[in-house]
Amino acid sequence: MAMVARGLAVVVHHGRSAVQANELVQQIQTSGGRALAVAADLSEPVGAAATIFQAASELGQVTTLINSASVFQDRALTDVDLDHCQLHLSVNLLAPLFLAQQFARQLTAGQRGHVINLLDWRAERPGVDHVVYTASKAALCSVTRSLAQQLAPTIQVNGISPGAILPPEDRQQWHQQRAENTIPLRRTGSPKDLIHAIQFLLDAEFITGEILHVSGGEEL
Ligand SMILES: NC(=O)c1ccc[n+]([C@@H]2O[C@H](COP(=O)([O-])OP(=O)(O)OC[C@H]3O[C@@H](n4cnc5c(N)ncnc54)[C@H](OP(=O)(O)O)[C@@H]3O)[C@@H](O)[C@H]2O)c1
Numbered sequence: 001m002a003m004v005a006r007g008l009a010v011v012v013h014h015g016r017s018a019v020q021a022n023e024l025v026q027q028i029q030t031s032g033g034r035a036l037a038v039a040a041d042l043s044e045p046v047g048a049a050a051t052i053f054q055a056a057s058e059l060g061q062v063t064t065l066i067n068s069a070s071v072f073q074d075r076a077l078t079d080v081d082l083d084h085c086q087l088h089l090s091v092n093l094l095a096p097l098f099l100a101q102q103f104a105r106q107l108t109a110g111q112r113g114h115v116i117n118l119l120d121w122r123a124e125r126p127g128v129d130h131v132v133y134t135a136s137k138a139a140l141c142s143v144t145r146s147l148a149q150q151l152a153p154t155i156q157v158n159g160i161s162p163g164a165i166l167p168p169e170d171r172q173q174w175h176q177q178r179a180e181n182t183i184p185l186r187r188t189g190s191p192k193d194l195i196h197a198i199q200f201l202l203d204a205e206f207i208t209g210e211i212l213h214v215s216g217g218e219e220l
Helices: 018-030 045-059 082-106 131-150 172-181 191-203
Strands: 010-014 035-039 064-067 113-118 155-162 211-214
Touching (some): 010 045, 082 113, 082 131, 113 131, 113 191, 191 211
Parallel strands (some): 113 155, 155 211
16 A cells, blocks of 8 residues: 555555455555556466566556565475475566566666565575575575666666564564564564665665665664
């Protein structure tokens, strides 16, 4: 809804959550905004990017791309296989890359645009867990900085590195303990904190290639 308040028409991409995506579209339309939902499996990143932008063209030119979808699975090295790696790299790295490609292609010359990639502060300080996920986010960090240079001066490309925002379903207690033990601001964040960061980046005309941490300082 924050994007609707900025006057943007919204393309709501979903994988399995068709019901929730359609409800959101309905909510936006009821409030007077324009929106549509599109299903695409990001584990097939080239086809998914084409599908999403084809659907999006119904609402006109896309001027803001927010890459948020991800897979987040933890496996010990002994259990890592090629499927696990391909899934993380396709959804977390290649989908944002090919979506940025489609995004840049459909913008008319001189039209300004924003790409915002959702990263993870762990990408810069890998831990013992989530090895492949963390590597995929580290690579997306690199892509963010490269594309910021390649797509300038008209398209700004930035990243947001969240910390403890939403607890993993199976580790609610661990999430709370992070606030007490490792987050300097002694609290977890909320989706509102991410919305503020996105709004800031969309309003910032002289920032590109930046990775903004929304983590309460946990990476420090
Ligand atoms: N939550 C946090 O505290 C936290 C912390 C650090 C970083 N982040 C980053 O912030 C972003 C948003 O976090 P989140 O917790 O909202 O992520 P999430 O719930 O793990 O995943 C977001 C969505 O990704 C979509 N997705 C996954 N695989 C897909 C596929 N093959 N095809 C299409 N869609 C697919 C799913 O959509 P469907 O439900 O429609 O299938 C899912 O709802 C992510 O990039 C995450 O890495 C979050």
